[in-house]
Amino acid sequence: MRILLTGATGFIGSHLVPDLLAAGHEVIGLSRSTDGAERLARTGAQSFVADVNDLDRLRAGAAMADAVVHTAFNHDFAQVKRHSEEDRAVIEALGQALGGSDRPLVVASGTGLVERRAGADVVTEADPHAGLDIAPRAATEEAAEAVLARGGRVIVVRLPQVHDARHQGRIAHHIRLAREKGRVAYIGDGANRLPAVHVSDAVRLFRLAVENGPAGARYHAVAEQGVAMRDIAAVIGAGLNLPVASIPPEAAADYFGVLARLAPLDLAASSAQTRRDLDWTPKGPDLLADLQRIDWAAG
Numbered sequence: 001m002r003i004l005l006t007g008a009t010g011f012i013g014s015h016l017v018p019d020l021l022a023a024g025h026e027v028i029g030l031s032r033s034t035d036g037a038e039r040l041a042r043t044g045a046q047s048f049v050a051d052v053n054d055l056d057r058l059r060a061g062a063a064m065a066d067a068v069v070h071t072a073f074n075h076d077f078a079q080v081k082r083h084s085e086e087d088r089a090v091i092e093a094l095g096q097a098l099g100g101s102d103r104p105l106v107v108a109s110g111t112g113l114v115e116r117r118a119g120a121d122v123v124t125e126a127d128p129h130a131g132l133d134i135a136p137r138a139a140t141e142e143a144a145e146a147v148l149a150r151g152g153r154v155i156v157v158r159l160p161q162v163h164d165a166r167h168q169g170r171i172a173h174h175i176r177l178a179r180e181k182g183r184v185a186y187i188g189d190g191a192n193r194l195p196a197v198h199v200s201d202a203v204r205l206f207r208l209a210v211e212n213g214p215a216g217a218r219y220h221a222v223a224e225q226g227v228a229m230r231d232i233a234a235v236i237g238a239g240l241n242l243p244v245a246s247i248p249p250e251a252a253a254d255y256f257g258v259l260a261r262l263a264p265l266d267l268a269a270s271s272a273q274t275r276r277d278l279d280w281t282p283k284g285p286d287l288l289a290d291l292q293r294i295d296w297a298a299g
């Protein structure tokens, strides 16, 4: 397939490019910079220089492709509402370009955006995304649903914490806080969990989704249902040689700042249906193993 990949220079995109090429696909990597385009060209991918928010140019890129995988997102969380609404417009434009055809549009979302059913231990693929009032980023899945309603073959891949030994997303903020404060904190008994996947497993799932996913499919790229926050804190403490301690919920704002709302949440997620439907078995290192491989001295 000839696949347009947005976010091709990002963490997940830059691992997905070689995986798609190795599987025999043609990749058109979208990048907003000429520097990014040059890096893509060196991998063997074609490049398409565009800002995703230039919707006419984006549609022109999608029109050249048999499939689109959309992983671009602006992660400036100070403006999450604005960027989420931009993502809605991007997904709707991609949907228009692909029309009601069988050409797949795979969209990246997050397991953290899913509403957990009362009494359930984990969120599943069958659970809907939260409302916009709780999570502005729900705009992404709302847009995917709108494309589906117009007859598009849209597939949602929900990601947990994606990691390797250099990138750990949200945990990088926990590490920065620990360095600043000289101690590592978790809330209460620290049993609340973060689901995780190694980047190599996440990209294989994106490939299986674009190759095989039917219209309306939702997949969870979850290798570990949930890693306890106190276990993550223990590895950070060992790496930085800092004390690790529980703090009460009322002290969360003081320690965690902007992460205070997120820090106590239990975000455990299942991928049982995804594993069955796509015959996907994660093989990469687990989150704590990758955290142990961090070069702590590098600062």
Ligand SMILES: NC(=O)c1ccc[n+]([C@@H]2O[C@H](COP(=O)([O-])OP(=O)(O)OC[C@H]3O[C@@H](n4cnc5c(N)ncnc54)[C@H](OP(=O)(O)O)[C@@H]3O)[C@@H](O)[C@H]2O)c1
Residues within 6 Å of the ligand: 006, 007, 008, 009, 010, 011, 012, 013, 030, 031, 032, 033, 036, 050, 051, 052, 053, 071, 072, 073, 074, 075, 108, 109, 110, 111, 159, 160, 161, 162, 163, 169
């Ligand atoms: N990584 C995780 O743990 C995780 C967890 C849950 C959900 N997700 C979702 O998965 C997707 C990919 O995540 P990631 O970790 O790979 O993100 P990332 O490393 O931040 O990469 C984002 C990519 O989007 C591109 N981009 C941003 N704004 C753009 C614009 N206006 N025009 C063109 N390109 C633009 C960036 O381009 P530049 O290279 O030019 O900056 C970059 O290539 C995102 O939707 C993310 O929210 C990721």
